[in-house]
Amino acid sequence: MHNSDRIAVSFLGLLGMCLMACVGEADAPGEEQADAVEQGFLTRNALTPSALTANRSATQALTEGPLTSAAIAGNEEVMSALRDPLARDFLSYAVGCALPAEQSVEFSLDGEVYVVEGDIGVAPEWGRAHGHCNARCQGWISACILARINHLGERVPISMRGKNKALESDAAERAAFPLREATYFGDLFAPEPRRYACKSPGSTLISRVCGGTGVDTDGCIVDVLGDCDDVCHDPASDGSFPNCAADGRTISTTVTVFRQ
Known part of the structure; x- marks a missing residue:
């Protein structure tokens, strides 16, 4: 993952949502955030069903319109769902994956102003004036969120490629x-969320997401389908595995994580 004006490495997690009042308390540019590397992580709770993902009409209302402040504020279905804290969490993860760092989404709820920051930018088209999030967009965001889960809530530097x-x-x-x-893919927007991963052959590093030793993946928050050599096409030039098979179909929106 590379952007010309920032280090192309993610410290697991998103900056998420904060009240407008907290914006001025952040570190000034050039201090600890000099390299614009994310500081944080996502836990298993990121995948908890919420009013925004469990309610199909709310999910549809969110994805059929643009991911902008005006569109969110003007959508009664979405705003109602966002009263659920878990729904606000999911929106922060989705915005962080979908939009680039220079974009954000702002909305007011019960007298509080929330600012949700973009970060990775795997689906920037969703943030345009007439944008929407189709199946491919949802696939990229799902893979991005899954790739950033940390079982223990630890800060681990990763490189995301695809x-x-x-x-x-x-x-x-x-x-x-x-x-x-490992390589991550699925659909967190589906009525029955699909969460998949495959391991890099011989690697136990998926313990970051699954816990345990990384060899026995029973009980993992994602369904580990085996070695990527067995379920995906040959690696690309950057080492990432494309086009992985699950549910009898091939999924092209895959994110492969590399570690130091």
């Missing part, structure tokens, strides 16, 4: 993050 412009990497990043962990 066939998406936002996930492009350069030689320096690939050299700094040589250890392939």
Whole structure:
């Protein structure tokens, strides 16, 4: 994952949502956030069903319109769902994955102003004036969220790669993050969310997401389908696995994580 003005590495997690009042308390540019590397992580709770994902009409209302402040504020179905704290959490994860760092979504609820920051930018088209999030968009956001889960809630630097412009990497990043962990894909927007991963052959690094040793993946928050060599096409030039099979179909929106 590479952007010309920032380090192409994610410290697991999203900055998420905060009240407008807390914006001024953040570190000033050039201090601890000098490299614009994310500080945080996502836990298993990121995948908890919420009023926004369990309510099909709310999910449809969200994805059929643009991911902008005006569209969110003007959508009664979405705003009603956002009264659920878990729904606000999911929106923060979705915005962080979908939109680039220079974009954000703002809305007011019960007298509080929430600002949700973009970060990775795997589906920037959703944030345009007449945008929407189709199946491919939902696939990229789902894979991005799944790739950033941490079982223990620890801060672990990762490199996210795949066939998406936002996930492009350069030689320096690939050299700094040589250890392939796993590939993630699925659909968190579906009526029955689909959460999949496959392991890089011989790697136990998926313990970051699953817990345990990374060898026995029983009980993992994602369904580990085996080695990526068995369920995906041959790796791309950056080492990421494309086109992985699940549910009798091939999924092209995949994110492969590499570690130091």
